[in-house]
Amino acid sequence: MEIKNPLIHLALLESLKANEKSDEIDLFLPFIAVIISELDGEEITPILMQDKFFQYFCIKPPLSAIKVFITRAKRRDILIRENHSFIPNSKEVNKWKNGYDEKKEDIETSIEILRDDFKLFAKSNFDKELASEDCDALLTDFIESNISSVATHNRFEKGQLYSKIKNTDHVTASFISHIHKEKTSTLDHFSRIVKGMVLANYLCLADKIGSKKKFDSITVYLDTPLIIGMLGFSGSQRKKSIGEFVSLLKSFCIKLRIFEKSLDEAEMLISAWRDDLKKGRVKRFNTKTLELLRSQGYDSERLDTEIKLLKSRIEEHGIEVSYGFKYDPKYLCDEKELEAAISSNFKENKNLDHDTVCISRVCNLRKGRQINDLNKKMDLFVTSNTGLVKYANDFFDDEIPIKRSIPLVVSEQWMTAIFWLKSPEIFNTLPMDQIVASAYGLLYTDDRFWKSFVDKLQLLEKKGEISVEDFTLVRWDSDLLNLVHDVSVDVGEDFSEENIFDIVGEIKRKYIGDKEKEVELIRKEKDLEIKRLALEALEKESKINKSSLRIELISMKIASIFSAVFCFIMAVSVFYAAYKSIPDSLVSYDVVSDYKNSFMAGLAILIAFVLNLLGSIFGVNLHVIYIWIRDGVSKRICDILIVN
Template sequence: MESPLINLALLEALKSEKFTDEIDLFLPFVAVTILELGMPTVQASDIQSKLADLFGFRPPISAVRVLMTRAKNKNILIRENHAYIPCAEKIHEWSNGYAKKKEDLEVSLGSLKRAFVEFTDEKFQKDLTLPKAESLIFQFIEENVSATVSHRAYNKAELENSIKNTNHITASFISYIHKKEPSLLEHFGRCVKGMLLANYLYFADKRTTKKTFEKISVYLDSPLVIGLLGFNGALNKQANEEFVELLISLKIKVCIFDKTLDEIERLLSAWKNDISRKVFGRFNTKTLELLRSQGYDEARLDTEIKTLHRTIESKGISVVIGFAAKERFQCDEGALEQAIAENFKKDKNLEHDTVCISRIHNMREGRFIRELSDTFSVFVTRNTGLAKFANGFFSKNNYSSPIPVVVSEQWMTIMFWLKNPDITSKLATDQVVATAYSLLYTDDKFWEAFLDRLDSIKKRGGISEEDFVLVRWDSDLLRMVQDVSVDVGDDFSEEDVFDIVDGIKQKYLIDSKQTIAELERLQAEEIQRLRALALVEIASEREAGDAARAEKDNIVLQHKALESRIRKFSRFVARCISIPTCVTLIILLIIASIQSLPAGVLPQFMEDPELVGLFKLSATTITITFITTAVWGVSSWVFGLDVKKMNKAMEDWLTNRILALFLGRPDN
């Protein structure tokens, strides 16, 4: 097929909005398939082949027969003489606008592919054609969603050999549209859901119409629980929470073995010990970055370990303590461990996986589990390789079942995602996005190849210890290694390593310059702020000083006005005293002078006895008058003390006295 994405998206777009059960969702596909066949009668094999041509998946013939029976019940097909005859009117009704929806999807998915091409060119300087871009997206969805539908159903374009790490390119693009292009993520999500629908026909129990599954017990693998606890990032935690919520909503018992609890405790204890000793060699770089960013230290990890059992149970997960194996159904755990070891590194401890899978097999007691209504247990893992090798081991040892012992998280999603659409509307897309981020942060073969080359350069002295420590624990190192792996794969040259080292050193240099520039900017802003504050304070003080001076000037003016009025009054009083005194002294001096003249000198009228008696002064008065006159004269001659000065002195004294009385001013 030339356009797998459009066909996957059509599976999602064509599904019926109103349905009795999940089988009704597929009737539009059947209607379109029959319409495209254009045959007067149809057989199950015809529909099976045409579904593969139109939508890229070839469901089992048993599933096609179930669909045809449902189509007959909805009058899409009429059965006569053991033949199925299409009903044109109903086929048109159930085709659900196939042509228009296909046209719309071609436009929307065209924008998704073009965005991928542009992103790859801008970030990785790689040229992709639209078919190659579509092939990469489909491949990613297939590997992380599909459990059965094979890419061999599609006519995929071969990728250029220049792209050595296609997963990193696609995961980076999904991360980009998740953050910045939600409309493109919606187009991508349609393809993911289409893949789930295509797989659903391979696994779903067509005869079970139940909406709850109390008889099913799901045992989670350690990585799923670790992700649920938030140690693999927020997106992974969200996807795992939605997955567990779906299972619990369907009354499925969600459990872990005590062996799983022990493994998680050992992992957290190893983290705690390594952090306390500041030994980080065993950490995934992104795990270490996450722990640091969230403030995990030795004490906090110790608390997490002590409360781990209670925390897991608070998520709705039961911890099953102890297990009594039935010897009759016990598998060869040594052989099982050897079988699953093909999926892991040589130094991987497989005790947990072996024991948990063996227990699930033992619990089944050799029963053939065909339907979801049966009572059974299943081990759920994110590791599809583990599921493949474990189930392969049991098949070789005469135990196989339509519902296997070990299934992937994707398998469980396919099995149950249509049972509760309210919860699972975003589950499929969230799982794939979480997987994309996980791939960006995974220590894979490219990372190990780079570390081997970096260590060899360090051992021969090609890189200093300071630079090695700076680079080895840098949070961007893994991303830069994966970016380079797009071109070189796992064959890192020394030049590649030095380029990455220089890139990280340049990042720190740029960060330092930016930090210095930021500090200088903050310092300049602080200086400007203080300067503005000082100017405001100066202006306030100036305004306050002006107001104080104005108040002072007003008080001074009031004081001067008061003093002027008091001085006028004092001058008047002083004159009232000094003028009569002077006049009296002059009169006494004249009378004393006249009285001192000899008789006969005065005119006749002044010698009248009555007049003389009227103005006659005593000797004492005359003496005092002459002495006073003499003293005044001498003082005037020596000191310049005249009447005017005496009058002024009296005026000043009286003014000061009155001012002191009104203003409390001390008397001078």
């Protein structure tokens, strides 16, 4: 049964956990059942179970936690106590194994898919050939560094791996961000491992778990970076993960607070951003912080508003600002020695006043008590800085031993391991959100590789080998940090001048390409505008043609009517004129004779004469009159339409 692959260990922890439980301890009974099934008649003791846990799952829970598991196994009839010894109940053991053999095969397939995707990504993005054990080493290291707070797995021999990959964290973080963006099935395989790490952490803390449903006796003081991240100044992914973390703690009625010292530090940080933006001092920014502020539309005025609303925004999340702390003189710690102890975790000249004061206050609140489980009243300082956790608790180890009690300073991951399993169905994505946020954070961090690159870039600019224009163009480009990290995979911190020129050239080509794309986009927009205007002109012309046709038809009808009437009058006039020319002696009817002498007859003769005269001199005939009437009517209708 012994398994050498730590990824399979972690995935098994996630897959084997019990589906039905009265509390989180029941989750781990399948692991007990699997171990018991492999013990061939050996007497079951806490020490033996501890050794087998490490052998089978590479986790070594404390004996006190093992005793908790054995007690629960006895309560669930997995173990039977006879003659002061524990005997396995075969029927219950097989039931609680929870399909171990089948799940193990499924997990091995799942891990193989994850490895294959990682190999393909490393080859296509970094031209690196990774073996299966390389993939396991990189993923395990990254998970342990960013999720684990207590558990330690077997480590691979990575000397050869590090000789060909100088920046291993960047490769792993890039892969995690890739599968997160693409939302492929690989993300599910990886998520299983991440949750397994949280379970592994819990195994090592099981003896400290409280049995209550509410933990309102616990007061948590949050570190400033958690507040900054919660407000969205560390990116959307970090905001999401911290928001879920805060919600998790609030769901158990844990009191959330910050010291006024943390509020002041947050205000000073945002004020520095405001002042630097106002005065154009971009060199003082972390590259990605500047990019984030710009992308979200922050300027000095908006940051000034954020500062004024900072306290209320923090309180909206259910976090109280604690003012006016009074020390108990009986439990003071030496703050100078504490500052010296934690300074090893930070860069030189780092102001440690905030961290020192906050930890000192929590120590004062604890009053030197050693607290062994969560059921008791306690105060904790929670930070995302795992290095600070280590150095601070080492300083207090004589007074509050880490192995025998709950420490003063704990990490975000520690709190997640303690409380997540109490409501994993509600906060199902929290562990994965935390490690994805860590991956993005690593990609956007100004680390030693970045510092080495910038130093050499500035040196080349001073020597005149890179122009001021190119330096300014490259130095504040949003893609520069990623390019530097990509190159560091091969060269580490030893950037050559050729590496520098390659990166500068890459960014310049990007700008040229962006300009060309911008010109092409403008050209396409103009072409579309011309086509749109041409289409509108065609539509208008079509409408005009249709209107003209309708007007012409109406005009022709009106002109035809007028012409017909005029022709009729002219025909009658001609007829009367002809009739008038007949001598009266030839007409025997008196009525006709009287009519011949009337006004109408004279008028008919006059019209016939005028029409004949116009036709002879000017060529005006009935057809010309018809056209004149038609055109006049058309013009009049058009004028009326235009006016309306």
